[in-house]
Amino acid sequence: MPSIKNILYYSFHPVQLRSMIQWKVWHEPVHRRDTSQESKELTTCFHYLNMTSRSFAAVIQELNPDMLVPIALFYLVLRGLDTIEDDMTIPIEKKEPMLRDFDKYMKTDGWTFTGNGPNEKDRDLLVHFDEVIVELKKLKKNYYDIIEDITIKMANGMADYALAAENNKGVETVPQYEEYCHYVAGLVGEGLTRLFVAGNWANPALLERMELTESMGQFLQKTNIIRDVHEDFLDKRRFWPTEIWSKYVDKWEDLFEPANRTKALHCSSEMVLNALKHADECLFYMAGIREQSVFNFVAIPQSMAIATIDLIFQNPAIFYSHIKITKGDACQLMIESTQNLRVVCDTFRRYTRKIAKKNDPRDPHFLEISAACGKIEQFIETLFPTQDPKKAALVAEQQNEEQGAEFKENLILVGGIVGVLLLISTIMIGVAWIAGARFDLMFNGANQTVSAGPTTPAAITGTNDEL
Amino acid sequence: MATEKHQQKLSLGRVVVIGGCGFLGHHVVNLLLRSWSCSHVCVLDLQCTKNRRPESDGVEYVDANITDSDQLVKEFGRIKPDVRVNIDGTRNVVTACQQTGVKALVFTSSASIMSDNRNDLINANETYPVIRGKMQSEYYSETKAEAESIALAANRSETAPNLLTASIRPSGIFGEGDMQAIYHMVNIYEQGKHNVQIGENHNLFDFTYVENVAHAHLLAARALLVTAAAETQPLDHERVDGEAFLVTNGQPVYFWDFTRAVWHAAGSDKGPGSAWVMSRETGLMLGFLSEVYFGLVRKPATLNRQRIIYSCMTRYYDITKARRRLGYEPLVGLDVGVQRAVAWTLEQRKKEKKA
Numbered sequence: 001m002p003s004i005k006n007i008l009y010y011s012f013h014p015v016q017l018r019s020m021i022q023w024k025v026w027h028e029p030v031h032r033r034d035t036s037q038e039s040k041e042l043t044t045c046f047h048y049l050n051m052t053s054r055s056f057a058a059v060i061q062e063l064n065p066d067m068l069v070p071i072a073l074f075y076l077v078l079r080g081l082d083t084i085e086d087d088m089t090i091p092i093e094k095k096e097p098m099l100r101d102f103d104k105y106m107k108t109d110g111w112t113f114t115g116n117g118p119n120e121k122d123r124d125l126l127v128h129f130d131e132v133i134v135e136l137k138k139l140k141k142n143y144y145d146i147i148e149d150i151t152i153k154m155a156n157g158m159a160d161y162a163l164a165a166e167n168n169k170g171v172e173t174v175p176q177y178e179e180y181c182h183y184v185a186g187l188v189g190e191g192l193t194r195l196f197v198a199g200n201w202a203n204p205a206l207l208e209r210m211e212l213t214e215s216m217g218q219f220l221q222k223t224n225i226i227r228d229v230h231e232d233f234l235d236k237r238r239f240w241p242t243e244i245w246s247k248y249v250d251k252w253e254d255l256f257e258p259a260n261r262t263k264a265l266h267c268s269s270e271m272v273l274n275a276l277k278h279a280d281e282c283l284f285y286m287a288g289i290r291e292q293s294v295f296n297f298v299a300i301p302q303s304m305a306i307a308t309i310d311l312i313f314q315n316p317a318i319f320y321s322h323i324k325i326t327k328g329d330a331c332q333l334m335i336e337s338t339q340n341l342r343v344v345c346d347t348f349r350r351y352t353r354k355i356a357k358k359n360d361p362r363d364p365h366f367l368e369i370s371a372a373c374g375k376i377e378q379f380i381e382t383l384f385p386t387q388d389p390k391k392a393a394l395v396a397e398q399q400n401e402e403q404g405a406e407f408k409e410n411l412i413l414v415g416g417i418v419g420v421l422l423l424i425s426t427i428m429i430g431v432a433w434i435a436g437a438r439f440d441l442m443f444n445g446a447n448q449t450v451s452a453g454p455t456t457p458a459a460i461t462g463t464n465d466e467l
Numbered sequence: 468m469a470t471e472k473h474q475q476k477l478s479l480g481r482v483v484v485i486g487g488c489g490f491l492g493h494h495v496v497n498l499l500l501r502s503w504s505c506s507h508v509c510v511l512d513l514q515c516t517k518n519r520r521p522e523s524d525g526v527e528y529v530d531a532n533i534t535d536s537d538q539l540v541k542e543f544g545r546i547k548p549d550v551r552v553n554i555d556g557t558r559n560v561v562t563a564c565q566q567t568g569v570k571a572l573v574f575t576s577s578a579s580i581m582s583d584n585r586n587d588l589i590n591a592n593e594t595y596p597v598i599r600g601k602m603q604s605e606y607y608s609e610t611k612a613e614a615e616s617i618a619l620a621a622n623r624s625e626t627a628p629n630l631l632t633a634s635i636r637p638s639g640i641f642g643e644g645d646m647q648a649i650y651h652m653v654n655i656y657e658q659g660k661h662n663v664q665i666g667e668n669h670n671l672f673d674f675t676y677v678e679n680v681a682h683a684h685l686l687a688a689r690a691l692l693v694t695a696a697a698e699t700q701p702l703d704h705e706r707v708d709g710e711a712f713l714v715t716n717g718q719p720v721y722f723w724d725f726t727r728a729v730w731h732a733a734g735s736d737k738g739p740g741s742a743w744v745m746s747r748e749t750g751l752m753l754g755f756l757s758e759v760y761f762g763l764v765r766k767p768a769t770l771n772r773q774r775i776i777y778s779c780m781t782r783y784y785d786i787t788k789a790r791r792r793l794g795y796e797p798l799v800g801l802d803v804g805v806q807r808a809v810a811w812t813l814e815q816r817k818k819e820k821k822a
Binding site: 306356359367385386411 | 469586587588589590591592594595596668669671718719721724725727728730731735736737738739740755756759783785798801802805
């Protein structure tokens, strides 16, 4: 049931309500998961997918039949890894080797794990991981190999971070920050791109330009890290690199002091600037996708990310609350992200301009943020140029002929308006005069009131003082 | 931004900078001395009084009028330059280069020659037409366009096949020594007229820090010398000689953002959304009325329609060609450039007020 707060909100935001209804009523998935042909284990897998991921589950299940299962299982494997990494009740001596051996577990028939703490939200997934393993074994070998390779890389990255965190080494430099994002998001992107290309759903050239894939992951991860700063702070975790925040405050916790809001906002602007640099490459990446359901799958999170950046930019609320884009906006974004690249580019440009509008000249990164927005707009122009240089010459010539005429046109226009006003005034005065108005008396009266003012002594001294 | 420190200094031989005491010219001289190796640097300018390097730098300053072709040929014959960087080009300079065996001529053009001063230029590249004649409403752009065509036509010409030429088309140059763009903006701020915005501020504009323009000139000079020394002619897609290159900071920004960055650097503490936004149409109407009024009192109008049009125009360029063929990458970012330029301008205005 919608809460009263929601009803109030949407009655004042009918456009958002409209988007929600539109999405619910008119959205037709490109593909629908066919449950009739599924094994018992696969149905269980989708059950856990729906349990573990709110946002991703729906998009994954609209993928084409070839990509559907590999990507769903890929997601569950990574979620399984995450559940071990996240669990603070598992001691590091046990956690580190478990992470590094995870690729072996996912090949072992019947492997399950019951050692998660009772509060770990996805512990059920690992308790029933044997069913995921059954389905993993049915995958085409080339798909399985990709999932395995990424699992090994990510598990080792996580193990390294778990060790570092044990020694209280947080993220210090910007390269370290980006390396962290690489392990938790860039690698997922790498796996997905390789799966898409293996299935011939994406241009193989994407494999030659892996920096584009990397940007897809970095953009999403960095956006989340900026948005979740307060939540992570409460959980005693920090992902913002010291290299950046230490320019604004001396101690990490000072960033959340209400007295330091301006400094904190400047700091968040630098984080936003750092995230925005990936946006153009994300658009470039999407140009390499060849199939609608895969396009929707990659485009939705990216559109959400640029909208989230608009939401968190220059917004002090990120330092004391957890903010999210509204459901209405999310539906609007999903509608726009399930069409084509041109529509997604329009969305990106719209949000880029909203970001630019909030940009504050007093912010130390004002001009750089403006340039980052400009870079996104310029890139969209390279994908979909508005101008054609060949036509430019012709257009210029046409305009040229009109130019001389314009000054005259303006003159006639203004002259016409002034003329009409004068005519009306004359008629009105004339009518009044014929009706017997005494204009001579009116002017006499005016002179008297005007001359009455300055003759008072106070007014004269006042003027003198000023002089 | 490209780092120049780690590179070995490249050689340019004997270099003449015409207009080397001017705004752009003296930045070219500074950069030559700092980052390049030259056997001789000579400046030709109408009057070599301002922006001079200290005596110890060994730059030769010659008072010369480039409209006097005899003097020009005489000076070139004496200096025997390899490279000519031309800030104010005319036919005489080209002829003098041809007669005295100069190898490379880099001409300073302007990106404005591609604009009709009315229509947008959106991510324009060198394939866009140069606007000439009746269509070109700005006299400055018309002369630049004419001069550029003379300079480029002299590349490997039949009469003097050994002279190679190239043209640099910068957009919106600003920096220390600039008495126009930044100076004007600071002026608006000091008069308290900085609280207006015309249009939506969606229009991206390319401003270019002067040192980056100087850098592009020297890269072009170097490329021409390398071409001259090569046995074979370059392939079309890597050719520099006979070519024009758009040069910007590669950082188009929203027009009013640039002015606000300047105003902030000049002392303004206005936040976003504090400006009074006037639509382009209202602006044009006011501009027109101002033109009529100042026309009647016979004074030049401070506010006119062209200024309104400029501030609402999208005008930014694609500099891929300069990046690929010249290896150009801006040395100084836009915001550092603004800081330097505004600091210089404030200093300059302080001096003026004292004087």
